[in-house]
Structures are given as structure tokens and as C-alpha cells.
Amino acid sequence: MSVETRLYVREKARYAPADPSQVLAAAQEIIDARMVRGTSFKDPAVACAFFRDKLGHLEREVFAAVMLDTRHRLIDYVELFQGTIDGAEVHPREVVRAALRFNAAAVLVAHNHPSGELEPSAADRAVTARLKQALALVDVRLLDHVIVGGRQSQSMVAKGLL
Numbered sequence: 001m002s003v004e005t006r007l008y009v010r011e012k013a014r015y016a017p018a019d020p021s022q023v024l025a026a027a028q029e030i031i032d033a034r035m036v037r038g039t040s041f042k043d044p045a046v047a048c049a050f051f052r053d054k055l056g057h058l059e060r061e062v063f064a065a066v067m068l069d070t071r072h073r074l075i076d077y078v079e080l081f082q083g084t085i086d087g088a089e090v091h092p093r094e095v096v097r098a099a100l101r102f103n104a105a106a107v108l109v110a111h112n113h114p115s116g117e118l119e120p121s122a123a124d125r126a127v128t129a130r131l132k133q134a135l136a137l138v139d140v141r142l143l144d145h146v147i148v149g150g151r152q153s154q155s156m157v158a159k160g161l162l
Contacts, residue, residue: 039074048153051110055148061088063111067104092134099140110146118149
């Protein structure tokens with residue numbers, strides 16, 4: 001379904017209301033179109049809004065990353081790990097591998113808390129420290145770790161945790 005498609009689906013020369021999955025698919029297309037290669041991520045508010053749009057609606061935890069060039073412009077967005085309703089196992093070597101695959105100079109990472117809780121857990125802080133160390137070994141900077149809880153998001157840099 002294209003973005004131009006209104007919230008109606010054509011059925012035999014008549015229009016019927018779109019079902020929720022069609023509305024969500026159209027919304028996801030709009031979100032994807034808003035952030036294109038080259039978008040600047042110098043402001044933490046941009047990262048928070050971006051990850052909130054991408055992860056806020058998910059019912060289970062997803063760990064994602066934005067790969068950035070030397071000027072902190074978007075190269076690509078990747079969802080690296082999927083978990084359960086209250087956790088996702090993150091492997092630093094896979095994050096490093098993705099950064100190298102995209103030739104990234106910097107990385108922003110994020111994950112959602114389906115519970116809506118924005119406060120980073122001890123595990124969140126520990127994995128952030130491990131990621132920062134692992135990425136530094138290959139000269140890639142970890143710029144921020146964003147926690148998303150529903151329609152809210154929080155930067156660990158803004159809280160002084162990175």
C-alpha cells in the first residue's frame with residue numbers, strides 16, 4: 001500500500017475503511033520516508049524522536065542501532081536483536097560487526113521497554129559500557145543509548161550515564 005493511499009481500501013469500485021494493520025503499514029511507510037540517508041543526528045532530540053517512532057509501538061523488546069558517518073549523518077537503521085516482553089540479549093560483537101559492515105564512524109543504539117518504564121536498568125547500563133568499549137576497539141564512537149517506553153524516550157547521554 002502506498003503512502004498516497006488514504007485510510008480506505010478499494011473493494012469492487014467502493015471504498016471500505018482500512019483495517020488496523022493497513023493503517024499501521026501506511027504509518028510505518030511515512031515514518032521510514034521521514035528519515036532518509038544523510039539525515040543529521042547531531043541533536044539527541046532527533047535520535048529520541050526517531051527511535052520513539054521506530055520502537056514505541058512494539059510489544060516485545062527490540063535492540064536497534066543507527067549507523068552514522070563521520071558527520072553523524074544517517075547511513076542506515078538496523079534492528080539487531082529481538083527479545084521478550086521484558087528483555088533482549090545483546091551481543092557486542094554483533095553490534096561491532098554491523099558497524100563495520102556499514103563502514104560507520106559512529107553508532108546510536110536504542111531499545112524499547114514494552115512496560116513503558118524509561119529508567120535504564122543496571123543491565124542497560126552494563127551493556128552500554130560493554131558496547132562503548134567494544135566499538136572503541138575498532139575506532140567507532142558510541143554516541144548515545146536511547147530507551148523508549150511507549151510514546152516517550154530518554155537519552156542516556158542526557159542523563160549523564162554515557
